[in-house]
Amino acid sequence: MVFAEKIKKPCVIFRTDASQIIGTGHVMRCLTLASEFKKKGIQCHFVCKNHPGNLTSKIQEQGFTVHLIPLSKKVHHTNSQYQDSYNPWLGSSSKEDAAETLKILKLLKPLWVVLDHYSIGSQWERQIRPFTSKIMVLDDLANRTHDCDILLDPNRNPDSDDYKPLTPSHCTLLLGSAYVLLREEFINMQAQSLERRNCPALNNILITMGGTDPNNNTGRILKYLQESPSIKDLNISVVLGSQAPHLKTIQQQIKLLSCTTQLYIDTKNMATIMAENDLAISACSSTSWECCYMGLPAILLVTAENQKFLADSLKKNSSLWIFNNSDYGISKIPEIITELKKNNDAFKKINPQNQSLIDGRGKERIIDQIKGLNQKLKK
Numbered sequence: 001m002v003f004a005e006k007i008k009k010p011c012v013i014f015r016t017d018a019s020q021i022i023g024t025g026h027v028m029r030c031l032t033l034a035s036e037f038k039k040k041g042i043q044c045h046f047v048c049k050n051h052p053g054n055l056t057s058k059i060q061e062q063g064f065t066v067h068l069i070p071l072s073k074k075v076h077h078t079n080s081q082y083q084d085s086y087n088p089w090l091g092s093s094s095k096e097d098a099a100e101t102l103k104i105l106k107l108l109k110p111l112w113v114v115l116d117h118y119s120i121g122s123q124w125e126r127q128i129r130p131f132t133s134k135i136m137v138l139d140d141l142a143n144r145t146h147d148c149d150i151l152l153d154p155n156r157n158p159d160s161d162d163y164k165p166l167t168p169s170h171c172t173l174l175l176g177s178a179y180v181l182l183r184e185e186f187i188n189m190q191a192q193s194l195e196r197r198n199c200p201a202l203n204n205i206l207i208t209m210g211g212t213d214p215n216n217n218t219g220r221i222l223k224y225l226q227e228s229p230s231i232k233d234l235n236i237s238v239v240l241g242s243q244a245p246h247l248k249t250i251q252q253q254i255k256l257l258s259c260t261t262q263l264y265i266d267t268k269n270m271a272t273i274m275a276e277n278d279l280a281i282s283a284c285s286s287t288s289w290e291c292c293y294m295g296l297p298a299i300l301l302v303t304a305e306n307q308k309f310l311a312d313s314l315k316k317n318s319s320l321w322i323f324n325n326s327d328y329g330i331s332k333i334p335e336i337i338t339e340l341k342k343n344n345d346a347f348k349k350i351n352p353q354n355q356s357l358i359d360g361r362g363k364e365r366i367i368d369q370i371k372g373l374n375q376k377l378k379k
Contacts, residue, residue: 292358
């Protein structure tokens with residue numbers, strides 16, 4: 001654990017986790033917001049559990065201090081039986097986790113605590129409330145109560161009432177695609193990516209099913225592609241994290257493919273990879289928003305319960321291929337590839353509307369809302 005020292009400057013503390021089961025998405029979107037705070041001169045600290053597959057080194061690489069808190073010996077987090085329940089993701093009881101976090105809060109006295117964790121709710125938040133000025137929650141489940149001042153869910157409809165009975169009356173709800181958190185690399189590469197869409201043709205395919213892909217959807221996709229004659233003259237890029245439990249299996253499968261295939265592990269150039277590809281095959285996660293912003297046509301597969309709201313939202317506003325049943329969606333991939341290779345005009349059906357769904361200014365809007373509450377706090 002990094003021992004915190006008392007500091008005079010205002011700081012923000014992020015409580016979030018990554019692991020082979022949790023995945024990397026929660027930490028990655030917190031890093032995007034933390035980077036925006038950093039540009040404003042605000043110090044950010046991360047409090048994380050020491051899960052197998054954590055992203056401590058990545059957080060530190062971006063210049064942030066990480067305070068590791070221990071796992072409870074009573075919790076066997078990596079057991080697959082827990083994949084359908086979010087509570088064990090915390091690696092301890094809520095009370096124990098909050099108590100460990102409080103040791104750091106008491107020293108740093110943060111202006112804000114930002115939470116991105118499916119296992120944390122109002123009980124945890126009330127426990128740390130006296131030791132921070134404000135609390136912000138990132139969520140997309142709407143399945144538990146919160147004691148927070150701001151709640152962010154870019155995947156929910158802006159007019160949704162789902163969170164109203166779950167949050168205090170004073171809580172500011174930031175809902176909808178106007179608040180999508182996009183890393184700076186995507187904003188910098190958008191123009192180049194959109195230029196590629198001017199002359200659509202299917203040559204390069206990106207497969208990105210999450211940093212850890214615990215259910216090995218990547219392997220299932222590769223198996224279908226291995227049996228398809230339509231991939232012979234294509235180039236395939238596969239993106240995975242080094243902590244992915246099925247990484248070695250994927251490496252073996254790639255050797256059996258009849259086309260040129262590149263495996264990217266822990267890539268730092270995701271936006272560049274997207275800009276160089278013509279079609280993505282992705283989980284219906286935050287990567288979906290990145291594909292939309294980059295104008296990259298995509299086959300999106302719902303692989304978790306929390307992805308269904310985003311899938312429904314995108315179905316209404318775009319013409320991406322979206323499959324709520326991932327098994328069925330994976331089985332249709334060779335057919336879709338064959339169709340696109342035969343008819344480039346098919347791209348026109350899925351491309352035009354997607355980029356207009358988000359404008360890349362979500363971070364700025366969130367910071368503006370936080371600034372507004374900070375001003376009220378001073379008064």
